[in-house]
Amino acid sequence: MNIDLDKMLAKVRSSQWALVDIDWEAPGAELITPEQWPKLKAFMSDLMWIEHVGARGFAAMAKKAPNETLKQLYIYFHAEEQRHANTEMALMRRWGMLDGEEIPEPNINLRLVIQWLDQYSDDMPLEVLGSVIPMLEIALDGALCKFLLDTVNDPVCHQAFARINDDESRHLGVGFHVLEMQGHGKLYQMALKAVATTLNPKLMLGILAYLPLLNRMRDNIVTMGLKEESLYSAMQKYERIGGRTAAGRRNPWFQIISRHGRLVVNRKHFYHRPVDALVRLTDHYPRRLLRPVPTWVKQLTYKTTA
């Protein structure tokens, strides 16, 4: 996927929208059924947090961007993911799912990922985050958002997600472009660098936080009625698009993440035993060991004006 980053930046700049562009009082909120409501509340909360975590990932990538255009794109994507999280929070408020002014509580795995992002994401090389983010984006875009729009009839929700999906398609375009960009170079050098990066204890901690989060999210959304297969087909899409070109396939991080994707979609694989155990283990993670919630989290808001 070869795109002109300068044109993409111009497109991004001209496609900005704000929460005030949406009429949050328009009719349609009543279309959420009482049966849907509790599941939807949990789903939206997870979705919102995933967007927010993605936002922080883009913030870290902006620091590592190899050129000014890409840096600017990541700065915008950081803000746009935050806008998505804010929009989803505004939808939750519209549906009466917020407890006053409170931000929904993230699950423990999200808390651990937030903590890791806060402490270490800025130290990660671009190729790591640049390969993981498209995977999360494609899973969100391909599975979660589609599921939401299939099951929720509120037109305001559709209106909001039409805008969100437009943004996400640009994020994915750039994401796969960068994935391929990083597949250029000598293979042995890239492989050696990838091995060295994997041995970085900060990345190991990140992997330990990321793996149970994926499995927990899978469990949560399956509980909500999303077919596991649609999540898996979205993850396979990552492998299909990312592996379309030789450069994409040569990127060791694409190989690592797509192979990991294969493990995740194979429920019978042994991989799930330790990871599911980790999910259960994290339930018992002592809350007192958690660091205070970073202030970037406090920037989330359902408000349209400030």
Added chain:
Amino acid sequence: MSQNTVVKKLAARRSGAVKSNAAPADVLIVGAGFAGLGTAIRLLAAGVDNIVILERGDEVGGTWRDNSYPGAACDIPSNLYSFSFAQNPQWSRGYSGSGEILGYIHHLVDHYGLRRLIRFGHTVTDLAFDAGQGLWSASIAGGKPVSARSAVMAQGPLSNASFPDIAGIERFKGHKIHSARWDHGYDFSGKRVAVIGTGASAVQIIPELVKQASQLKVFQRTPAWVLPRMDYTAPDWSKAVFSRVPTTQSLVRGAMFWAHESMALGMIWNTPMTALLQRISSGFLRRQVKDAWMRRQLTPDFRIGCKRVLMSSDYYRALQRDNCELITWPIATLSENGIRTSEGLEHRVDCIVFATGFDVSRSGTPFPVTGLDGRKLNQEWARGAQAYKSVNIAGYPNLFMTFGPNSGPGHNSALVYMESQIDYIVRGIRTILQQDLKMLDVRADAQLGYNKGIQKRLSRTNWNSGCKSWYLTEDGFNATMYPGFATQFRRQMKTFSSRDYLAL
């Protein structure tokens, strides 16, 4: 043109038959700021007194007349941010405010009797050289042209300011103020105020506005390196000593000069001192700002010196006041009620302060300048401005500039550089007058050679290390900064090499 024609035209010029129907002056100076006034003072001292200063405003002072925003002050110590030939023992602070600096400029005007030379309300719209007569003619908006045997463009690089090109700026219905055109009639108390920009003006405005506004939102695009400003109230005894024994002030000035000169080692080039300066700045940030995310927002990702280093001891503290918020999301557009940022929020405000800097002309001229054979300076400079020693341009005889291409300092007082330029200009003008030259034009090859050297040296500096700054054109060409110590600049300006010029 035949020799005969030249002689006839020269004779005509001397007899006063000029285009403007007025006797040409020896020198016309555009601008009555520090540079224009300084040039006039030194010319007078050199015995040149047929001078006309054309000033578009109705008062002297240039940048310091225009920049009267709350907190406006110099960020070089006043003892160094003043002319060495007109030191002021009465500076009340280490870093004086704009009012006091403007007072100093007024003192210069009165002390040296410059007011008689100044024509206020004279906006130059065009400057053209008449090769036949050897005269520069300045067209004046709504007025008669002014001619002179030599011209000094001293309008300054920071003299034009306009609202930035932000989407939706025309839609905002609240109050708009530009930092360089402050609205002293606007009452900020109880108002929701936004400041766009976090550069040199903003870090001075924000600590003052936060005391008045009910809510202050600071919109930052790129954080800058900030170093503490060691400001102090000058004690009476030091003023008394400086007054009675001026040498002591010169000694202090000398010490300050060398202290700043040493900063070049870290700011201009990437040396171990660069890392040390960054560590000092980071340490200052860590000490002042407790929140890790805010520190991240305020940490630059370019090398110190690449952009202008800011000096402020109260900026970080102001940002952390309860009524202040730092916003680093990109601005999407301005709306009727405020500023919409890309994270989806509309920030509603009563007033927006644009601390967005100046329209620095790096590849053009503030007004058309026509040289020999009708050549246009803005066309020649379209791909980056070039001059000889920052002062002369080949093909534009008898024209001099202050703060021309590649004369900007990043680490020392602008006035130190300015003085060297002024003295060089005075020598050039005296040469024209004493030798009764019609034209003194720098050789194109000398200019080319000089610029090759400058650009080669610039490529090794922090300014050209990859960040985007107002020092560079869109193409990354650096026509702004001088790549060296002030001492080097002074030394190069001390020699007036006549073999680099064509004299007629």
